[in-house]
Amino acid sequence: GSVNLYINDPHDPLVLAYQKIFPGLLKPLSEMPEDLKAHVRYPQDLFNIQSHVFATYHMQDPQIFYNKEDLWNIPKKNDKDMEPYYTIMRLPKTGVEKDRKEEFILLVPFTPAKRDNMAAWLAARSDAPNYGKLIVYLFPKQKLVYGPRQVDARIDQDSAISQQITLWSQRGSQVIRGSLLAIPIEDALLYVQPLYLSASEGALPELRRVIVAYGNQLNMAPNLEAALEGIFGRAATATIKETAVTMVPVVPPGTLTAPLLPGPSVLAKEALDHFNKAQAALREQDWGRYGEELKKMRSVLEELAKP
Template sequence: MSHMRYPESLFKVQRELLSKYHVTSASQYYSGEDFWQTPVDPTESQSQQDQDILQPPYYLTLQTGGTEEPVFSLTSTYIPAGQSTREILTGFLSVDSDAGNEKGKIGSNYGTIRLQELPKDSNVPGPGQAQNNFNANADVSKELNLLQSGDTQVVRGNLLTLPLGGGLVYVQPVYVKSSGVTSFPLLKKTLVAFGDQVGFADTLDEALDQVFGGNSGAAAGDAENVSGDQSGSDTNGGQSGTTDGKSDSGLSSDRSPELQQALNDAAQAMKDSQSAMKNGDWTAYGKAQQELEDALNKAIELDK
């Protein structure tokens, strides 16, 4: 049963119902003053946020108030319903997604929903406000501008909400990615927020220490993963850097015209595949996939 997990689609329905039915008073339910809503995903572009693209649930291994040890869970958050001038967190929802590891037997707590309701006078920022705090921090903005130079692009990861020390902390990974055809995002920094305090460091451990003004006592397990200069870019146009004079694709920086053309053909085939899949044209998709395979095989042969 260990390969199973709680269905995200079911959880989305349940969190929508609980946004209203957590209210147990008939008068309060009738007034609607205590209704909640799922926040818009603050990591999306402004145009996507204007379309009310909701923050998705996230699978996380964490310890909530109703558990004695970390549990694999599906999680989401709530903010007050309606248009509010300041987004605050009102609830943290999680469901036990651990189906158990015994064959043919479902875990005893699988599907258990836990709702952590914050006090009404709480001022814990919601996800959108936390993202705004990250964006408005002068030190964070300065470092992100330095990272985003040349052809290097800064990519924000998911904004995660985690219970910690009786409160809730926000964590967001920050990646860098070059514009190379075969480049991929590399973890560079970690953003952490607790209340209005913001930490920004190479590792989660360091960011937590910044937020709590010293040794946070947390052991995220990434203390040795200091990124240093492994940003996936170098000074030559932002291509992924290595120490052996090769570019992000692992090929020699002085590529032959034939090899470069093969890589360009592969990139175009990937775009054609995505376009065909989006349009439901499976004949064109199959053709593009074959062209992609041919281009990659040619590139491999030329690089020998």
């Protein structure tokens, strides 16, 4: 076989140095076969370093930077910084890109220093022609946007949820809390967390409940359809408009304006179907199918969010 090395940024100083040392070794990214380009993803270790640096150096005003008035942190999970994660999503509207579509990105959220509410999230794009581009979305400081730890705490403090978990535990079952998914839908954040129940060691966990958090609302139901209907069925349009959050993209400029509105139950059922298929793929470690089902679920949720 053969090994080919491709250049994404021809102006990178290290790349220029290697080109002089090894002429002809590095090829432009445009020469990479299209089927191979579809599998290129932004490196997680590089993004991890960049996000930690950006948490401080996003401040552009010298006085604010000197006083560290707007310092950010990466949210912690089990006393460790949350790792950036890959996901398939459609970036929120910016007013610049008209034809938006789902794309493979690497994502990490930020919270203000010594606080747990959401301040921003940073995304690295992996799909052509935007491979390697970073974009950050800011949440308005005048509104409280719950961060991952706050949503986790709200779930722990909810009496109905804690009573159900305690009841299961008393019966000898093990309650497993799945990954907390933060799903940006247009200009709002929807948190989804599945609850699994394992009757004994070695047994396959069974999906028993789905928790959905949106704004100040929290609901647990036997499935995603019921959880979504519990949130949006109770909320009036005016209430949802008040709790919807506008995110401001720093690069490129623009504003997000579309509010999240309740949709018909048929869409909720379709979202539930894709969610269940994604969970099945996750148990089978079929990451390709898992990503596709999440992508489809997101598309349905966006339809649900349309006015």
